[in-house]
Amino acid sequence: MNKHVPDIAYQSITEIAPRIRRGALSPVDLVEALLLRISRLEPSLNTFLEVWGDSARTEARMAKSEIESGRYIGPLHGIPVGLKDLIDVAGHKTTGGSKVLADNIAKSDATVVTRLKAAGAILIGKLNLVEFAFGTTGLNPYTGDVKNPWDRTRITAGSSSGSAAAVASGMIPASLGSDTGGSIRMPASVCGIAGLKPTYGRIPRTGVLDLSWSMDHVGPMARTTGDCALLMNALAGSDGYDPTSYAGPVQDFTSGLTKGLALIKIGVPTNYFFEDSVDHEISETVLSSIDLMASNGAEIVELPMPWVEKGRAINLGVIRPEAVSAHESLLANYADLYSPGLRKRIQSGFDIPAIDYVRAQRARQWFNHNMSESMKQVDVLITPSVPIQTPMITECTPPDGNMEAGNQLPMFTSIFDVTGQPSHSIPCGFTSGGMPIGMMITGHPYDETTVLRVGNAFEKLTDWHQRVPTDIPVLN
Amino acid sequence: MRPTNKQQFSDEAREHDLTISVDDAEDMHRFIKEVAQVYLVISSIDTTGFEPASIFMPIPSRRESQ
Numbered sequence: 001m002n003k004h005v006p007d008i009a010y011q012s013i014t015e016i017a018p019r020i021r022r023g024a025l026s027p028v029d030l031v032e033a034l035l036l037r038i039s040r041l042e043p044s045l046n047t048f049l050e051v052w053g054d055s056a057r058t059e060a061r062m063a064k065s066e067i068e069s070g071r072y073i074g075p076l077h078g079i080p081v082g083l084k085d086l087i088d089v090a091g092h093k094t095t096g097g098s099k100v101l102a103d104n105i106a107k108s109d110a111t112v113v114t115r116l117k118a119a120g121a122i123l124i125g126k127l128n129l130v131e132f133a134f135g136t137t138g139l140n141p142y143t144g145d146v147k148n149p150w151d152r153t154r155i156t157a158g159s160s161s162g163s164a165a166a167v168a169s170g171m172i173p174a175s176l177g178s179d180t181g182g183s184i185r186m187p188a189s190v191c192g193i194a195g196l197k198p199t200y201g202r203i204p205r206t207g208v209l210d211l212s213w214s215m216d217h218v219g220p221m222a223r224t225t226g227d228c229a230l231l232m233n234a235l236a237g238s239d240g241y242d243p244t245s246y247a248g249p250v251q252d253f254t255s256g257l258t259k260g261l262a263l264i265k266i267g268v269p270t271n272y273f274f275e276d277s278v279d280h281e282i283s284e285t286v287l288s289s290i291d292l293m294a295s296n297g298a299e300i301v302e303l304p305m306p307w308v309e310k311g312r313a314i315n316l317g318v319i320r321p322e323a324v325s326a327h328e329s330l331l332a333n334y335a336d337l338y339s340p341g342l343r344k345r346i347q348s349g350f351d352i353p354a355i356d357y358v359r360a361q362r363a364r365q366w367f368n369h370n371m372s373e374s375m376k377q378v379d380v381l382i383t384p385s386v387p388i389q390t391p392m393i394t395e396c397t398p399p400d401g402n403m404e405a406g407n408q409l410p411m412f413t414s415i416f417d418v419t420g421q422p423s424h425s426i427p428c429g430f431t432s433g434g435m436p437i438g439m440m441i442t443g444h445p446y447d448e449t450t451v452l453r454v455g456n457a458f459e460k461l462t463d464w465h466q467r468v469p470t471d472i473p474v475l476n
Numbered sequence: 477m478r479p480t481n482k483q484q485f486s487d488e489a490r491e492h493d494l495t496i497s498v499d500d501a502e503d504m505h506r507f508i509k510e511v512a513q514v515y516l517v518i519s520s521i522d523t524t525g526f527e528p529a530s531i532f533m534p535i536p537s538r539r540e541s542q
Binding site: 310313314316317320340343344345347348349351352356358359360361362363364365366369 | 500503504507508511513514515517518519521522523526527528
């Protein structure tokens with residue numbers, strides 16, 4: 001793997017923004033460099049569903065002009081951002097990676113799009129995803145499989161597959177994804193980037209396709225923790241339309257970034273997340289990362305969590321009926337346009353009795369109570385993001401593929417969709433086969449600031465987030 | 477009463493305006509088994525006293541001034 005490649009495409013927003021602000025880097029040049037890179041890499045990675053070259057160039061010229069005339073908005077001004085294709089942009093298609101919505105033109109911008117535009121970001125296109133975001137491997141029979149930039153024979157995980165691979169390959173510095181069982185953090189982990197699932201409700205979902213409304217989260221994916229904080233500053237806060245969006249105060253998410261690890265209590269679960277069934281290279285890498293943080297001021301607290309293994313079942317027990325409801329009307333009219341696999345998975349949920357859904361929601365309350373009690377002892381939990389090494393695409397492709405990988409990938413991430421806690425995956429090492437390993441930092445609800453503080457402190461101690469894939473050429 | 481075989485499942489689906497062939501129903505029995513396993517785990521949890529707090533929340537409203 002390369003280190004410190006002097007390529008503009010691999011610089012973080014935190015590095016690029018000051019150069020744009022002082023006129024040392026033009027948004028026009030940045031967009032041109034990235035569009036060139038996209039045109040060269042896209043055929044082999046399949047990350048984008050649409051690239052908006054013309055409008056991106058126009059927005060870049062406007063940003064340049066505004067900045068030159070002293071109207072600098074902030075750190076996202078002139079920064080290209082990609083969107084998972086379940087987020088509405090007025091006048092553009094929102095397909096959800098499906099045939100069903102292949103001609104679905106959005107009438108208005110999603111709240112997150114309005115906010116990115118207000119922050120001066122340049123929208124560069126729509127990113128590939130799992131069909132209707134209902135899956136964990138990143139594979140899509142209609143839009144094609146996204147290839148992992150670290151090894152194109154391997155999956156990116158999903159469902160925000162394009163969002164992760166586009167950032168990991170240096171096509172864009174940041175993207176938006178969504179997370180219902182781990183769909184931001186799994187691909188972030190597997191592709192070696194940072195991905196933050198904020199607290200449930202922190203970012204409004206107005207204009208974003210539903211999968212499971214009580215579990216769905218929208219969040220940033222970027223090269224570094226600091227970049228995720230910058231995006232959070234633009235995206236967080238109630239919009240008055242999404243009734244689940246949090247109306248409480250919104251802090252400056254960058255405010256704690258440089259406070260380091262002193263007095264931070266890190267909870268390390270003694271069961272489930274580090275058991276023998278977890279890949280040893282992954283668990284050992286995450287444990288040595290925790291040791292590194294302990295030797296730099298953090299206090300480690302071992303936490304028995306015997307109840308936590310029920311979390312994945314609760315996640316699925318809520319998602320299935322909500323997904324059936326979300327798709328009921330579309331399925332009634334366009335069943336033949338769904339891929340057979342997804343259609344059968346959704347239709348199999350039509351038979352779930354109402355009492356099972358209510359039981360799942362009650363179990364969720366029970367689970368949240370237990371988590372809340374455990375969290376009283378610590379500031380954050382640290383665990384692996386995923387329990388297995390990144391499978392080959394062929395291992396996950398029906399009819400011969402092993403579906404078990406798709407079930408195992410979200411075993412850890414889905415826990416925190418159930419609780420709605422902020423949860424952040426960052427790179428913390430590599431397997432002996434050269435694939436990224438992700439570490440998950442999870443905090444108290446509405447305390448993204450501490451999660452980001454711990455993530456940034458770890459990145460200051462290591463350079464894993466600066467590694468880039470070897471087989472992707474520098475294109476400057 | 478849940479359907480006990482794929483033909484019954486397909487028939488019941490049709491009553492609900494769903495397109496599920498008998499062949500589909502066979503595949504779907506696999507998914508249904510997975511779903512049943514999920515709720516088996518959930519049913520094993522004692523949730524006494526853990527009612528969800530916000531299944532329903534009134535939407536604030538008031539008469540507009542004239």
